[in-house]
Amino acid sequence: xxxxxxxxxxxxxxxxxxxxxxxxxxxxxxxxxxxxxxxxxxxxxxxxxxxxxxxxxxxxxxxxxxxxxxxxxxxxxxxxxxxxxxxxxxxxxxxxxxxxxxxxxxxxxxxxxxxxxxxxxxxxxxxxxxxxxxxxxxxxxxxxxxxxxxxxxxxxxxxxxxxxxxxxxxxxxxxxxxxxxxxxxxxxxxxxxxxxxxxxxxxxxxxxxxxxxxxxxxxxxxxxxxxxxxxxxxxxxxxxxxxxxxxxxxxxxxxxxxxxxxxxxxxxxxxxxxxxxxxxxxxxxxxxxxxxxxxxxxxxxxxxxxxxxxxxxxxxxxxxxxxxxxxxxxxxxxxxxxxxxxxxxxxxxxxxxxxxxxxxxxxxxxxxxxxxxxxxxxxxxxxxxxxxxxxxxxxxxxxxxxxxxxxxxxxxxxxxxxxxxxxxxxxxxxxxxxxxxxxxxxxxxxxxxxxxxxxxxxxxxxxxxxxxxxxxxxxxxxxxxxxxxxxxxxxxxxxxxxxxxxxxxxxxxxxxxxxxxxx
Numbered sequence: 001x002x003x004x005x006x007x008x009x010x011x012x013x014x015x016x017x018x019x020x021x022x023x024x025x026x027x028x029x030x031x032x033x034x035x036x037x038x039x040x041x042x043x044x045x046x047x048x049x050x051x052x053x054x055x056x057x058x059x060x061x062x063x064x065x066x067x068x069x070x071x072x073x074x075x076x077x078x079x080x081x082x083x084x085x086x087x088x089x090x091x092x093x094x095x096x097x098x099x100x101x102x103x104x105x106x107x108x109x110x111x112x113x114x115x116x117x118x119x120x121x122x123x124x125x126x127x128x129x130x131x132x133x134x135x136x137x138x139x140x141x142x143x144x145x146x147x148x149x150x151x152x153x154x155x156x157x158x159x160x161x162x163x164x165x166x167x168x169x170x171x172x173x174x175x176x177x178x179x180x181x182x183x184x185x186x187x188x189x190x191x192x193x194x195x196x197x198x199x200x201x202x203x204x205x206x207x208x209x210x211x212x213x214x215x216x217x218x219x220x221x222x223x224x225x226x227x228x229x230x231x232x233x234x235x236x237x238x239x240x241x242x243x244x245x246x247x248x249x250x251x252x253x254x255x256x257x258x259x260x261x262x263x264x265x266x267x268x269x270x271x272x273x274x275x276x277x278x279x280x281x282x283x284x285x286x287x288x289x290x291x292x293x294x295x296x297x298x299x300x301x302x303x304x305x306x307x308x309x310x311x312x313x314x315x316x317x318x319x320x321x322x323x324x325x326x327x328x329x330x331x332x333x334x335x336x337x338x339x340x341x342x343x344x345x346x347x348x349x350x351x352x353x354x355x356x357x358x359x360x361x362x363x364x365x366x367x368x369x370x371x372x373x374x375x376x377x378x379x380x381x382x383x384x385x386x387x388x389x390x391x392x393x394x395x396x397x398x399x400x401x402x403x404x405x406x407x408x409x410x411x412x413x414x415x416x417x418x419x420x421x422x423x424x425x426x427x428x429x430x431x432x433x434x435x436x437x438x439x440x441x442x443x444x445x446x447x448x449x450x451x452x453x454x455x456x457x458x459x460x461x462x463x464x465x466x467x468x469x470x471x472x473x474x475x476x477x478x479x480x481x482x483x484x485x486x487x488x489x490x491x492x493x494x495x496x497x498x499x500x501x502x503x504x505x506x507x508x509x510x511x512x513x514x515x516x517x518x519x
Contacts, residue, residue, distance in 0.1 A: 028436055035442040038065075042441065062441035063224065066448025067204045071228050073455040074201060075465060077480045080232065083192035084203055084225060085240040085416040086185060086218055089423070090168045090210065091447070092432040093181040095158035098146035154211070162440035166210025181432075182440070183208050184447060185217045187225045188419045190240060190412035197482065199462045200419035202451045204228065207444045215248035219256050226260075238263040238398065240413040247272065250394040258339035258388040263398050265410045267304070275300065276392055282379030286324070287402065288395025290343050292352075292380050294371040295327035304402055314407070321402030326351045326368045328400055329384060339388025341396065347381040354380040419454070427457035 041058040147155040170176040185206040206221040246266035276285040329343035353360045355374040372378040399406040435446040459465040
């Protein structure tokens with residue numbers, strides 16, 4: 001918004017007149033006041049005399065408005081393959097930090113905002129440690145001390161009432177740290193297993209106070225995206241997420257996805273339990289999937305390569321994970337309406353040979369042979385049902401974890417990382433002070449404009465799709481085709497470099513006799 005204002009300031013009088021901006025004294029306060037009116041229309045009103053509560057005048061939320069702005073930039077000609085990737089990125093509040101949780105003594109009493117507070121910096125000594133709180137005088141003359149205890153128990157360290165502390169990992173040579181602001185959860189469409197390339201475009205967003213429950217925000221975002229896709233005639237069937245979502249408690253994340261009929265592709269954390277017993281003997285759960293217990297021991301304790309592993313090392317480890325496939329139970333159809341998944345043993349799929357099933361011993365000798373003891377019960381031909389509320393369904397995935405197929409599907413999550421890079425570096429410059437308003441609702445609406453602008457910039461560079469030029473848009477029903485080479489972005493697109501003008505006479509035309517000046 002600040003950059004847009006700078007563009008307006010640089011317009012001539014005639015340009016302003018053509019845009020209907022002549023004589024207008026534009027400033028950022030107009031944006032903030034307009035947002036304030038909009039936010040008040042979304043809130044309930046209370047009659048102070050009678051106590052009567054009036055319904056909001058606008059039956060929309062800031063999230064509805066922000067997501068509508070984003071989704072209005074998505075062409076109907078772009079296909080959707082039933083899958084999206086979700087990730088959150090930090091957004092620091094415009095408000096200055098006034099305190100820190102690790103250093104300050106917090107007074108949770110109602111007198112925190114009392115005008116009788118002294119203007120001197122309060123000091124408390126606990127076990128020989130000095131703690132200080134920050135004092136801030138507001139425009140109305142009221143003295144406010146920080147940090148304050150919010151209604152949800154979290155601490156407020158700035159004048160922005162919805163900004164809280166959150167963790168920010170170290171990226172681009174920056175150290176990890178704690179920031180005061182918001183978590184912006186963004187969804188981006190992926191190509192799934194279709195093999196087609198898609199641009200990294202935002203399908204929706206959900207802005208929350210930093211450090212809030214990621215699982216709750218992710219589910220809200222999934223519901224928003226699903227509602228939008230239904231208007232296009234599409235259905236969301238799977239999501240790719242990082243461990244910030246998948247490591248949440250089963251009843252807070254995975255169970256809700258299963259009940260919505262949505263599968264997930266995710267990685268496992270080093271601290272998560274990999275090996276769990278089943279209710280029936282002869283069956284074990286490895287990385288969220290049932291296997292026969294009589295499988296080679298070397299395939300039980302497998303770990304994916306670390307962050308510094310080469311592509312060759314990752315591919316080699318994936319090939320080892322592929323050996324697990326023969327001993328894994330196969331899904332017997334899709335999950336039921338209540339999320340229960342039925343599995344059947346590997347003998348039913350003719351994947352292994354088992355001494356307890358003589359017919360399997362006549363199959364191709366190249367098929368793996370289990371370690372089952374003849375005559376003793378085994379689970380190679382057993383069936384198993386895992387319900388949605390079973391905690392062993394927490395890591396349920398369509399593909400076996402760690403295999404080449406899983407690696408390809410989970411790799412689609414890079415598309416949301418690509419969009420975040422476009423949002424912060426390549427096409428936009430989302431950073432602190434990009435919006436100069438306080439509050440969750442106001443920032444949600446303004447960030448909706450920024451994400452929408454990022455979508456339009458990506459479409460322009462990848463497809464030359466420019467809604468401002470309707471004559472260049474494809475005919476309705478025509479699928480968009482990407483450019484053979486992506487168009488330049490940023491300053492290169494607006495100001496192409498040209499060689500400086502040369503001094504002296506022009507160069508001779510080929511085939512003609514050059515003239516000589518005689519003085």
